[in-house]
């Protein structure tokens with residue numbers, strides 16, 4: 625494995641950054657998780673745009689243009705002969721002194737790890753996933769806005785631990801008003817009376833690339849898709865529920881807080897959208 629750090633490639637054992645990097649000291653930085661399918665980087669431009677938006681929101685100047693970043697990601701895939709896999713793209717604030725101020729960090733670091741992907745077990749997709757609601761609320765939009773894909777993921781990690789303690793892979797996170805935002809690393813959708821609903825971004829959901837893709841695919845397939853504030857009750861009485869994310873793709877949810885969703889098996893609409901999503905991954909993306 626060859627890992628890109630600031631324009632150079634390093635073997636896995638030699639890929640190291642400073643212990644004074646504020647990415648490590650404070651979670652001060654931004655990241656993306658991107659898929660590669662059939663030697664194409666899926667939705668690369670969308671991921672790069674979100675990365676630069678996240679960086680802008682935290683006043684982090686990425687030391688290269690978006691076009692140069694796209695070229696670097698594609699090159700990292702080539703160097704690793706990656707036909708199918710996962711890219712973790714990270715920009716840290718860089719090395720500085722032991723103080724919160726980012727002023728001491730003169731050079732942000734760009735890291736690209738192009739690797740195999742750790743998928744959820746196949747069984748989860750066939751049988752559907754059981755999830756719970758976490759007690760940990762989503763960060764306030766006026767605190768660390770969840771729209772920023774920052775290296776500070778403790779809010780999500782705390783909810784993920786709750787999921788794990790409950791024997792689940794994922795947990796739903798509510799915002800401070802009690803509305804559903806999303807899961808710890810995936811956006812959430814439901815089907816109710818034939819209409820597809822997902823929480824609006826103002827709920828504290830990440831502007832998921834898969835979320836956007838699935839909304840487009842669903843509309844193309846003739847479904848009405850609405851962004852609406854959802855309560856846990858709305859989820860419990862849904863006909864279908866599924867999660868979306870670059871890593872997880874489309875995951876059917878069959879149980880929420882011990883309530884069976886719909887028929888208790890992956891729903892028809894979920895399966896249809898999954899098929900359309902798979903078809904898209906076969907043909908779309910930045911060629912390597």
Ligand code: PXG
Nearest residue numbers: 657808809810811830832833834835869870
């Ligand atoms: N919500 C959150 C909070 C995320 O971090 C998504 C939704 C899905 O977004 P995309 O753009 O991928 O459709 C994400 C991104 C993990 C992991 O290990 C997951 C993400 C990022 C990093 C790690 O589960 N998902």
